[in-house]
Amino acid sequence: MPRLIAISNRVQTETEGETANRGGLAVALAAGLRASNGIWFGWSGEQTEEFTGQITFRRANGVATATIDLEAQDIEEYYNGFANRTLWPLFHYRLDLTEIARDFAGGYARVNHRFAETVGPLIEPDDLVWVHDYHLLPLGQQLRERGFRNRIGFFLHIPWPPPSLLISLPDHRELVESLLDYDVVGFQSEEWRQAFMDYVTAHLDADIDGEIVSFGNRRTRMLVCPIGLDTADFCSAAHSMAAKQSQTQLMVSAVGRDMIVGVDRLDYSKGLQERFIAYQQFLTNHPELCEKVSLLQIAPPSRGDVPSYQQIRAELNALSGSINGEFATIDWVPIRYVNHGYSREKLFGIYRAARVGLVTPLRDGMNLVAKEYVAAQDPADPGVLVLSRFAGAAAQLEGAVIVNPHSSEDMADGIARALAMPLAERQERHKAMFDCIVKQDVHWWSKTFMEALEKAGPKPAARLLP
Ligand code: F6P
Secondary structure (H helix, E strand, O other): OOOEEEEEEEOOOOOOOOOEOOOHHHHHHHHHHHHHOOEEEEEEEEEEOOOOOOOEEEEEOOEEEEEEEEEHHHHHHHHHHHHHHHHHHHHOOOHHHOOOOHHHHHHHHHHHHHHHHHHHHHOOOOOEEEEEOHHHOOHHHHHHHOOOOOEEEEEOOOOOOOHHHHOOOOOHHHHHHHHOOOOEEEEOOHHHHHHHHHHHHHHOOOEEEOOEEEEOOEEEEEEEOOOOOOHHHHHHHHHOHHHHHHHHHHHHHHOOOEEEEEEOOEOHHHOHHHHHHHHHHHHHHOHHHOOOEEEEEEOOEOOOOOHHHHHHHHHHHHHHHHHHHHHOEOOEOOEEEEOOOOEHHHHHHHHHHOOEEEEOOOOEOOOHHHHHHHHHOOOOOOOEEEEEOOEHHHHOOOOOEEEOOOOHHHHHHHHHHHHHOOHHHHHHHHHHHHHHHHHOOHHHHHHHHHHHHHHOOOOOOOOOOO
8 A cells, every 4th residue: 555645735633632623634544554654745824934944743643744834924925825815715715805916826836835845755666645625736746846756645625616717717727737746636525626617718828638638748637636524533522422413402492493504614605694684584485483493503713813814703793783683582592603613423413413504605615514514413303414416416415405695585585494304305315415415425535535445546746947
């Protein structure tokens, strides 16, 4: 088995005791890294005065990690800048929030170069290299230019935008060409792969044969491979005391009311304002249900140094306050809005206590919360998932009530339909979704991608820097 070198912006280390709800990536990579004695490389999340390229090695639960610190200008221009003020909004179809700045592009190129320089000496000739996400799109090219002929794959965790949006990026062509230095590029859904192929067709002199794009002497396989949960492990959280306590606590606090739950990172792509407005619409349309339902929205803040995130936080505070002011009674609060995260066990109990899971992003690569909500349900009496048609997960979770997050009327109807759904229909929908998340779990995802990468070849000729 070849050794795996995984590279991502952040490296998530395991915590002891009650498990923090680790991202899918940590779970997905752990098994392959342990089995192959591999290394997970990335930014420590820490700032240093001056970049030195010094690597900190750690090992936790059998997973070896290697991290570097970045200097303030790197963090500002690469992470807060190009990654989260340019690429993130653009790739989530928010051209209105996309900031184009040469400093950001320069910082992004510099940090990708720094990643290549520091991870390079760790890579041995037979290693499989797997790069993750929009922070590191050109890293494969950077490695090829240093002579690495390994099999190198890339997985995009977020959407790929249509060509009409992508061309607003000044160096869009260079960025796309850099992706063709990978052997395999993975997308969460067919929609994102098709958008990529549309760009290649319109803007590059490349050949497309099924999944394969040939560009010069390079051949890249474009794979659709939706990320999943560690479903078995997530479901085992059901038996923990913390899960049972949190379910009971919520059921007691709901006092006979139906609970609707939303769990999202505080991000404009998640459609939280639209969701609150749709819930307000639902309460207006169904006065008979006021005091009989309650929305619990969990939204831990993220990327707080980016202005659009500060703004959405302030807007949501105001909106939840105004809806509560309008509808609350002395013993009922329509929205409970919480700005911190919970452990996996507590979340399991929260999902299980909720009659409806509301997952309504305006655009999302996948959305694992949708899958977690389904995994947590009691199959004998399951809750209903209300899911945006613009989440990658909608292509797999056909048993959800699919809604348009841009229409508050449609979402309000979806909530009402979910709350009124008969048991037999809930069971049938849940079974179809549960079967899917068991079959296409996170282990299936990493195995499918790694097998595609292992099969890749022949390796491109080295294109050394002059
Ligand atoms: O979904 C994309 C992603 O960048 C993940 O890789 C990451 O875990 C999550 O968003 C949180 O982002 P950040 O690292 O910027 O807090």
